[in-house]
Amino acid sequence: MVPVFLREVFLFDVRGASGSGAAVPQEPLRAGGPGPAGGRLLDATAGRRRGADPDPLANSGEVSPLQGASPRSGPRRSAGGPAGAVLRRLRYLLEHGRHGLRGHRSVVGNAVRVTVGSCVAFYLCRYALGLTVMSVYATFTVVALGVLARIPGSGRQRAATVLTAIPAGLALVTLGTLLAVQTWAAVLGMLVIGFVVAYAGTTGPRIAGAAPGMQLLYILPCFPPYAPDALGQRLSGFLLGAVLLALAQRFVLPEPDTPPFCRLLADAADAAADLADHHGGPLPVEALARAHRTGDALRPSRVPPADLPASPSLTHKAMAHATEGVRTLLARLEALHTAAGPHDVYHPETVVLLQGISAAAREAADALRRGKRLLPGEGPSAAALQSELNPVRAHRAVDTLERLSADDRLVYLRRRSQVVQAADCAVVLALATRLLLGDRSVERSPAGHAFAYAQSHAHQLWWQRLTTHLTPRSVIFQNACRFALGLATARAIAGLLDLQHGFWVLLATLTLTRTTTLETWSAVRQALSGTLVGAVLAGGLLALVHDRDTVYAVVLPVVMLVAFILGPLRGLAWAQGGFTLVVATLFAQVSPVTWQLAPVRLVDVLVGSLIGLACGLVAWPRGAGREVRRSMAGLCSAIADAIGHTTARVVERSGSTDIFTINRALTLAQESLAQYHCELREETARQPDWPALLVAGSDARRGERLLPGRPGRITAHEVGAWLRHAADRTAADYRSLARHLRTDGEVAWDEARPLDIRALLAVAPAIARESPDRDTRALAAALLLDSVIWLDGLTADLNRIHKEM
The missing domain is CATH 1.20.120 (Four Helix Bundle (Hemerythrin (Met), subunit A))
Structure with a gap:
């Protein structure tokens, strides 16, 4: 089973790239790397390619003592004879062994911690107290949670995870002891508990990492002899083992602490503020480099799994929302500055927005560094930026409509939209920062419709996460079923054959x-x-x-x-x-x-x-190889539905947002793709650009969150009809791609059709400056062009996928 926290590394890379308009190069995980021998071979060949020479004097201009020696002199004898050679060999092995162990500090440290914890537990119970059963359970608890489990994090975090797992461990040991009364009861318990423990990994990387070890806490006591009178020793042994392991994780060669995720967010927000302080002129090379560095630090492949905001808690959802906002903000600002010429001076409206972006991002960074709980209305404010953004958005929409006749490829519109989209991301960053610091009043903000989950109770968020994967199309559900079936079958056979161990x-x-x-x-x-x-x-x-x-x-x-x-x-x-x-x-x-x-x-x-x-062989033998296409096809269908829902709410102000559907489709697609990249395969067939499709899903979700709540209303029937027609064509292209994926390419699929801008101009004439309802029509134009650029981005995502296929 691929640990959920490993999959989070992959899916968060894609999630963080959403909104960039382009697929970010991914770093797919592998289940393993080249073996030690292969690694040495690669290092050696790499050294030869670089021209590395093991002789430090080879290129120094000095003469080695062996250079110029007579060929008749023969090899020099080792000083000290055979004994000296043996001693030198031992010193060489010890020295290289120390270097190797230092290079694998985490593995060696974990081995030392588990050995210390298990040996102390075993010797104390077996020889000091004379309690045999307690000694076995204490030792196997340390081994199960220290070796079989893969709990991520620093020493402090690992110790906290072990202590948090104590109540569940007590319940599992108790159930295993009581259900061992009959083979059928133990098998049924193994089936249920095996599934529940494996499926619980959907709720976060720490639980996912501990799951294999927790399985063993039920497996060990569920075998004969049926001894409920020994339950006290078993529970005491488990408690002792868990406490000793937690102490070892904390104090014996502990894993070093890592920077808090909020600090990484604050660094990225500061980098965005520095970029926004640039208002034209020479390219800000240092600010761009810092922006790239801090944005890259938020990629989960760079973040320890224990620090990832991957749980369904409100704080982690807000943290993930802020991460998406700040990474998209950095991408938009980078695109804005790199698209401009070296001597361009920005329009005053652009400068005003950039100043507002800088202020909002810096306030968010300061609040994240302080980390104090916020009361309603405290913390970074997006009100000033929003008050500046709405008139700029409307004015630019009017100005852009006048130029669309010569811009049927939307080049001008895309360029003008960069700073507006960056301002939207800065607003999201400020509001998400307030939410993760405890201020649930963000929903009352003009952009609060993007935070519909802010008022949800904890049990609702956890239930949504748990039910997301309750479908045969989820690889996590498949893995949990596979493991539960295997463990229950093994328990039945062991009981029926009365195996000794x-x-x-x-x-x-x-x-x-494994998954395949x-x-x-x-x-x-x-x-x-x-x-x-x-x-x-x-x-x-x-x-x-x-x-x-x-x-x-x-x-x-x-x-x-x-x-x-x-x-x-x-x-x-x-x-x-x-x-x-x-x-x-x-x-x-x-x-x-x-x-x-x-x-x-x-x-x-x-x-x-x-x-x-x-x-x-019985349960999904191909792993995610087939499921990845199904889940991506489901994502395409969900994108098409989201396009239809969003357009209906923008044009008719009717219907409701079904954000859960697109979220679920995205999650299932991300999980299946992450597992696919972790699986061993005999040959790797050419695959479509799946990350680009995940980016399209995130783009569709962002539009469904933001567009229906924007000010303005499209009242002109002809304009609304054009927008509905354009949305229907884009949705039809995604549905066509879904059919193409479901049939393994047997159904033909053509390149997405560009938006018909000339038809839009025919029904949406320019707005006269002296028009009495100019402000109302300007807001409608802004909403229209925001929707157009959203559909254009989804079309571009589709064409990028088409080129890869």
């Missing part, structure tokens, strides 16, 4: 099941080879040491540390082999075991692997 079967199913059969088969092959080697080593260790617990107690931390370092660094085979040794060393201290424990572990992993492979 049945939880290893479920653990193998949990850790080896190709990935699952690759994981199974690696796991089986690693488990086989680990079983041989474990069998030898058990046969040699036998029942001498002292030896196992001494060896355990070493085995754990090595296994938890090599597993993440060397791959799945090393991880499985190392964990097999850890399990053997641990269980040998809990109860008398023989070398036969090793082949039992191998058989259980084989059974679990086959179950995972079978479930992968």
Whole structure:
């Protein structure tokens, strides 16, 4: 299963680029990279291409001692003989080992923390208190939440996540203990809990990262013997393990703290203010570089997953809204300045708007840095900018209508709209900043219709997020079903066959099941080879040491540390082999075991692997490969519907906004595309420019949020008819693309048709300056041209996709 927080990295890159009018180059995630050997090979070849020379004197002009030596002199003998050579080799290995460990600080630090936490828990319970059951649960809690889980964040954030998970962990251990009374009860519980825990990852990266470890908290107690009298030891062991892990995450080689996301937002807002302070003349190179740097820092591929505003809380929704606003603001200002000539002087109206943008962005940055809760009406104000924006928008609309006769390609309109759109984004940034700092009164602002969620209760926001993926077309729903089916099947087989260590079967199913059969088969092959080697080593260790617990107690931390370092660094085979040794060393201290424990572990992993492979074949075996086209087709249909809804509200002021539909389509498309990029494939077929389609979806959503609430009304029947006709044609083009995607290209699809500007001029003549209703007609013209530039942007998105296909 692809962790949700990894997918957020991809989808937020696309989401943040929405509104830019062009697809931002993406950085698709991969499930893995080249292996260590491949990495060394790449480094070596890269060094040769750069002309790197391992001899520091080669190009220094000095003569090496070996240069000019007689060929008859032969190789020089190593000083110190064989012993000296061995010592030098050991020093070399130790030095390079230290460099390598420093380069993988996060992996080594996590291995040390888990080893310290689990060993302290095990020794305390097993040898100090003499509580065997408690020792097992305390140790496996640390391993489950520290190794199997992938909790993101700094040491402080990881510790907080572990402590927050304690109530859910207590419930899972209790349910597992009580449902172990019968196999059918345990299987039914595994089916429900497996789905719920996996599906809960939709609510944020921390929950998604902890989900695999939380699954183990139910798996461990749901096997015989049915022992409700041992529930106290089990819960105590879990509590002890969780607290020790939290302390280790916080104080033992903790992950460093990262800059708060609000500070990144503030830096980007300051950069936007600096750009807005430029009013013409030479290109502001330094301000543009800072804008690019701060905007790039907001891309989720640059932000730690734990800091991403990805949860359904009101604060995170407002933070994501502010992120979209400030990134679009930076893109608009950059386009404005780079399109102008080096000696151009901006129109006074443009200067006024730029000054208002600068003031609003700087106020937002100051409020974000202070981070204080705001009362209604406090904080950055967008009122001054809005009062300047509305007359400029109306005046420019009148002026632009007079020039459309010579501008049927909308070049002039696009250029004139840059600063107006930038001002809109600055207003959104100011209001979103106030909302994320606690001021829910933003909905009363003239632009507050874009924040319809501001008055929603927390349970409504969480319910919307949870129900978004309750459809067979969601890859998250598919993954949750696949895992629940696999775990329930594994529990049923382990119970019916009365396997000695049945939880290893479920653990193998949990850790080896992937989103495609190709990935699952690759994981199974690696796991089986690693488990086989680990079983041989474990069998030898058990046969040699036998029942001498002292030896196992001494060896355990070493085995754990090595296994938890090599597993993440060397791959799945090393991880499985190392964990097999850890399990053997641990269980040998809990109860008398023989070398036969090793082949039992191998058989259980084989059974679990086959179950995972079978479930992968039954449940969506192609992963997101097929779903990405379906979800993108659904997004095209949602864009077409949004165009129709928005146009109806602009022209007729009738109907209602269905923002949830376009939001859901965008979310499903983003999730499926992110998973597709994370999946291993035999060959990569040429794909359409999916990010451009996601940008189109964000453009459609922004128009549906903003346009119906704009001042003005299109009263002329002919103008309204033209706008409806243009919107219908654009929507029809998106529906045609949807059919093309659903049929795998069997249905032909032509390039989108440009807007018929000459037909618009025939029904929308210029507004006379002495007209008594000039102000009213100017507002209507502004609303009309805002809608035109919105439809033009959607058409441009469609043509960009067409070129890629």
